Amino acid sequence: MLLAEVAQATQRLADADVASPRFDAEELAAYVHGVKRGELHRVADADFDARYWEAVARREAREPLQHITGRAFFRYLELQVGPGVFVPRPETESVVGWAIDAVRAMDAAEPLIVDLCTGSGAIALALAQEVPRSRVYAVELDAAAYGWACKNVEGSRVTLRHGDALHAFRELDGQVDLVIANPPYIPLTEWEYVTPEARDHDPELALFSGEDGLDTIRGLERAAHRLLRPGGVVVVEHADTQGGQVPWIFADDRGWADAADHPDLNNRPRFATARREVP
Known part of the structure; x- marks a missing residue:
């Protein structure tokens, strides 16, 4: 009681x-x-x-619970969060779960993974923890969010960089096994419908991306293609209302194969995957 x-x-x-x-x-x-x-x-x-x-x-x-307690739980992790960083959501756990299964199925002794738009570092840390022999790189543009990510990845195997996801890690071009991202994807026209916890407390850079919400994902498509080896996989989270739109960004004529949407635990389209075409 x-x-x-x-x-x-x-x-x-x-x-x-x-x-x-x-x-x-x-x-x-x-x-x-x-x-x-x-x-x-x-x-x-x-x-x-x-x-x-x-x-x-x-x-x-309507201040986020995680800002008050200073902690957020994500898969098997407890992360430090607060003002200036996007609070990881349960929906993203299914995205990471798919990515972990995909990496484990690869013929790679030490799979190379890049997390673009890492925010708190949740995705990168979960992959490093659950794929023990992986080499994980992560990048964050926002200075405040990068500060939180630094705290969270300290002592881990994640290599963290402060910079633009669209141009990061050029030294890894053509070598990466898996690129994963939870980018901003809310259309600017949807501002008034966003919950106060997100709209008033999460950084705008982590939420909004152009009139249709897909501007950043379009940029990440080229970044992922640059980073991935032939046969490597990209995994990108999107809004449930964007189901069917994101796979078209990873089109065959842009060097991709097997582009598809996947549902979250509520059976709503939540993330898209594609494989870099093998010549």
């Missing part, structure tokens, strides 16, 4: 249209009291103080 304070916080967050009010109320309580969510029964009602209600008020104002 929920503690009375958590139940009250849940109602406040629900009234503020927070998508997961109970989870968030419990996560804030666990964070403030230094326990796991499953251990909240150890916290007495009398122990709840102003720190909890301050955190609830911030979430009620």
Whole structure:
């Protein structure tokens, strides 16, 4: 049974249209009291103080949960996040899962992977962790996001670079086994429909990309083709409303084969893949 304070916080967050009010109320309580969510029964009602209600008020104002707690969970990782960096979403976990399976199926002793638009470093770190012999490179353009990525990749095998994804890692041209990206893909015309958590707190550079949302992906298509070896694979996340559009960017006449869309766990088109054509 929920503690009375958590139940009250849940109602406040629900009234503020927070998508997961109970989870968030419990996560804030666990964070403030230094326990796991499953251990909240150890916290007495009398122990709840102003720190909890301050955190609830911030979430009620639609500040991202992860900015308040300073942490985000992604697959098997716990990442440091905060203002200035895109908070990794659960939808991207299925994108990474496909990429991991694809790399494991390759005949490569030490597969070479490049993560473009890395943000917090979530994708690069997950691949480095779950494909132990891989060599993983990542790039981020935004200075604030790059700072967060530096914190997260410290001590890992990820090689991180500050720069433009469209021109990065030219020394790896024609050698990469897999290129992966979660680029900005929201159309500028959709600004008013974006949730306050993203619109008001995620960096615009990580969200919006031209009138149809596909400008960055068009640029990444050329970058991926430059980086990949023949037979190498590209994986790009996109909005569920862009299903069917992105595979056309990776067209046969531009040197690609097997371009296709793939669904997320909710069976909505979420990412596109293609293989660099083998001459």
